[in-house]
Amino acid sequence: MTKRDTTNQVEQAQTAALRLANVDAADRDAALGAIADAIRDNSDAILEANREDVAEAETMLADGEYTQALVDRLKLDDAKLESIAGMVESVAEQDDPLGETLEARELDAGLELYKLSVPIGVVATIFESRPDALVQIAALALKSGNAVILKGGSEARESNRVLYETILEATADLPDGWATLIEAHEEVDRLLELDDMVDLVMPRGSSEFVSYIQNNTQIPVLGHTEGLCHVYVDDAADLEMAEDIALDAKVQYPAVCNAVETLLVHENVADAFLPAVVERYREEGVELRGDETTREYVEVDPVTDDDWSTEYGDLELSITVVEDLYAAVSHINTYGSKHTESIVTEDADHAETFMTGVDAASVFHNASTRFADGFRYGLGAEVGISTGKIHARGPVGLEGLTTYKYYLEGDGQLVATYAGEDAVPFTHESFDGEWTPGHRTRQD
Template sequence: MTENDTLAQVREAQTASLELAKLSEETRNEALRNVADAIEANYERILEANETDVVEAEELLEQGEYTQALVDRLKLSPSKLDSIVEMVRSVAGQDDPLGETLSARELDDGLELYKVSVPIGVIGTVFESRPDALVQIAALSLKSGNAVMLKGGSEAANSNRVLYEIIREATSDVPGGWAQLIEAREDVDRMLEMDEYIDLLMPRGSSAFVEYIQDNTSIPVLGHTEGVCHVYVDSAADLDMASDIAYDAKCQYPAVCNAVETLLVHEDVAADFLVDVAERYEDAGVELRGDARTREVIDVEEASEEDWSTEYGDLILSIRVVDSLSDAIDHITTYSSKHTESIVTEDHERAARFMRSLDSASVFHNASTRFADGYRYGLGAEVGISTGKTHARGPVGLEGLTTYKYHLEGDGHVVGDYAGEDAIPFTHREFEGEWRPGRLSDE
């Protein structure tokens, strides 16, 4: 694809975004329901395309070019497609994020200012090997009235292409061009230069990739980087609960960014806890790496300094024994990617201290890190998990894909009346009210 082709796609998306923003909630919801039905009707077609991708990926895995975690994320199955369909329908069932009056303020009698939620516009996305990411991003963009540029990884090219075609076929009543698929690597660099047309970039990948995007564009970037997540088992933990949480956080689905990568254990419970949980991990095929104190209790490989900051995305876990809650907090502050951390303890004051001391996007008490997910949070789905601190944070759902603008309703008001010696004072009074066109004329 040439630069002119990419520019044409982006311009088409920008035109579509202006129309999409005006569609009714019911029209957007109906389009989403059509997408869910279309995916459900095309399982065989999707799985056939995915099998082509998986076979090629497994060949590259044997050559050492791909990891098992990447191949696992790439694979689709009937049950995974069931989850995708359920996710799309869940997005359709969410409250409309558009047209919500966020605040209402009277500036003077008959002069009212409303802050109203609106779409961002055109979103550019670059995401990893999971084909379900394309559907999540497209569904959330449609519901929130945004046009979207979709760039998936080359390893999922066949899966992404089929899913995109199904989505476009199912949304024929939506302004054409609202979703655009780009496939060439060089198209990403072209997008980075199109600040006139693209309003937000959302890369999903490694820290190095996200940093590359941020360093090479003037477009705002909502970064989703790796998940170096932690579970800390406190001295006041229920050890049976801690074992279940630590096991789930690693083994329930190890290839995703909210799986735990480092387990921290207070020295007072290390001897009892580590023996039990290590047996469970061994049965699940987890490779354990530990510091010197861990290896005094259980027989595991030695953890390196690099292990503490590594996202394995696989059945590998590093373990460290710590002296105190403060040591656990210090370790997480040093090595965390600010994704998700969890403390297991029956001491609520210690839990509160842990949760207030860390600035990760999600911090849990007595729960698996695997709950850090847009669908599980009740957001319908997510376009990614933002580990930054501005605009949107944590799992980014519909609210994170909106911004706002101000609507001012007046009745012939002019600024001159509010200036000079005889200036009329502003009232600046907050009130409860929803904006609607010509609201003042109805009262």
């Protein structure tokens, strides 16, 4: 595809974004319902395409080019498709994020300022092997009135194509170009040049990949990087609870970004806790590594310095014994990816110290890191989990795909009235009110 073709696609997305922003909420929700139904109706074709991708991926796995975690993320089945369809319906059930009056302020009598939520515009996403990510992102973009440009990984090419075609057929009444699928690396390079046309790019992948995107575009970047997550077992922990949480955080689904990669254990409970939890990990086939102190209590492989900063995405785990809560916080802030961290403790003060001291988008108390998810948070779905701090943080749902604009309702007021020696003072009084076109809502 030529540069001109990519530019034409983005221009079409720009036009579609302006039109989609004015599509009624009920029509956007109906379109989401149509997508969910179409996924169910087209399940045979989707699964057949997915089998092609998985077969190719397994060949690459045998050759040592892919990991088992990547293959696991790639696979779809009937239950997964039903989950995807249900996710789309849950997005439709969310409140409309557009047109909400965030603030209302009287500048002077008859001069009223409103701050309203609006779509970002054209959003580009570059994501990994999970084909369900394409549907999540498209559904959230539609609900929030954004045009979306989708670039999935080559390992999921066939699955993404059929899912994309299914979505387009189900939304034929929406503005042309509201969703666009691109596949070639050359198209991504051209896309990154179009900073005057694309409003936001959201890459999902390694820190190196996100850094590459940031260094090669002037488009604002909202990055979803690695999930190097930790569970810290405090000396005031319920150890039975801690075992369950530590196990769930690793083995429930190890291939995802909110799975735990390092377990930290307070030295006062290491003797009582480590043998039991290690036995349970081994029963689940987890490959374990530990520091020198950990290996005084259990027989595990030695850990390396690289392990502390590795996202395994598989049944592998590093363990360290720490002298106190502050050492745990220090370790996490040194090696973590600012994704999700958890403390297991019955001491409220310890929990507060940990939760305020750890620098991460999500920090949990007595809960598995696997809860860090847009659907589980009640957001319907997520376009990714942002580990940065600007615009959106943590699971990015509908709110993260909106911005705002100011509407000013006046009645012929002039700036000159508020300048000079005889200037009229502003009132600057906030009030409860919803913007209605052409009508002031302040009640005296």
